[in-house]
Amino acid sequence: MVEIKTPEQIATMRRAGLVVAAIHEATRAAAVPGATTKDLDEIAAKVIADHGAKPNFLGYGGFPGNICTSVNDVVVHGIPDRKTVLKDGDIIAIDAGAIVDGWHGDAAFTCLVGTGHAPELAELSRVTEESMWAGIAAFRKGNRLEDISKAVEGYIRRQPRPASGRYGIVEDYGGHGIGTEMHMDPHLLNYVTKKRGRGIKLIPGVCLAIEPMVTLGTPRTHVMDDEWTVKSDDGSWSSHWEHTIALTEDGPLVLTAPDGGRAKLAEYGITAAPDPAA
Template sequence: MAEAIQLKTRGELQAMRAAGRLLADAIAAGRAGVAPGVSTLDVNDVVAGVIAEGGGTSNFLHYGARRDDPGFPATICASVNDEVVHGIPSADRILHDGDLFSIDAGCILDGWHADSAVSVHVGTPPSMDEVDLIAACERAMWVGIAAARPNGRLGDISAAIEQSVAWSSRADGRRYGSVSGYGGHGIGTAMHMAPFVPNQGKRGKGPRLAPGTALAIEPMLTLGRPGTRVLADDWTVVTKDGARAAHWEHSIGIGEDGICVLTAPDGGAAGLLPFGVVPISLD
């Protein structure tokens, strides 16, 4: 039997919005510090500091911990170039001009979780390929978010992401690899909850998105084939062919009257504007 989707009241979605706003501030601060010569641990520490100052805690630090395993060792996943997701920050991992860097982070505030990710260039982009890759991935995320609606279907989001990737591939004259096996998820009183949100799917299929549903939507694209492998650290996911990868993510809440992008400073207004969607306010 499939795990039930956790439904939140309006007040609980508002509490998630507070967690999302804190995370947005933390990621913005980390992003502002990205520059050649900075280590991925430096960025981690900036994000961790903002979360702590805002009264939150990291939901990444020690994620997956067991008796004989401390779990994930940092506040952010710091993925560079061919690393798709789950890269581990390190003082020895120095960012260089032209690198492609993804910051993925989450936080807990008053028991409610938020999760978000961005991909950026370090210094000057090495080619238009990488510029287009980041833009195509971000667009796919926003198209997926725009497809979410009260009492819609999960497959509407997945299909919209898949179609956006195909559109960008045609528009940019290159075929992007859309990573499968990793994707979005439900979120609320835990970071990873039902349902899994694939980045490929069919409209009208999947569970109904009842008001009170909260989801993290996160496409991952590559400049090559979509195949991945996990490194010996048991965390870092890289492309099999060494192609660069981008990752974008926002958490959203679905209310009776529409959606709010919980981890966007403006609730998603700017990102949704091109698609004719006006987010509800949970502030």
């Protein structure tokens, strides 16, 4: 069952999304050499509390952090701690969420730490982010779920190969429905497979978290002994980008983007839906 939201419910999800955007702004500024991932988690906790929201990651299935902090070859679900100290040249994906009046927001971004990073890391992050926006642009009334998967994969496949030889589109994790829970139907792959068919028809009221995860090598991953941290099988570094988006009668609204996605959607000739928070 796919949860269909009313305009009023989407407006509440927008409030949750703006809390997530505030977490991103604060943690991005703090992701500097010498900071620990626990420092970032504490900053996120303060932002959530200051907005009168609740964390949706903390305690989820036993997860011990307010955010996920995935450094270098950690693809997703990295646990914040005092031991992991960011170094110049690192790459970190910060995945954050918040709950407002029972409705969820969820988004991730990739940050390059310091100035000493390899050029292919900046390109990896760019390719991953732009593939997410290609997927968002395909999130339109009358399309089907697979159209989003096709857009994400197609963008990545069209890019020049990195020095490592390929971009790996992570196979075991993907996007999802979101609303009264953080993870809901439908599951959204970042690539096309004939086994899944074309998926649900996209109609107003559907809300999705679109989140490509891409490595500089293998698409395959494994879970560490902590039962959360997911690493690439070959040790290749990775990038993760995500936004929560609502489909409305007036088009898409990117709930976790400060401007509702207006600027990026305009690059695709798409007008973002009116922002209830404006």
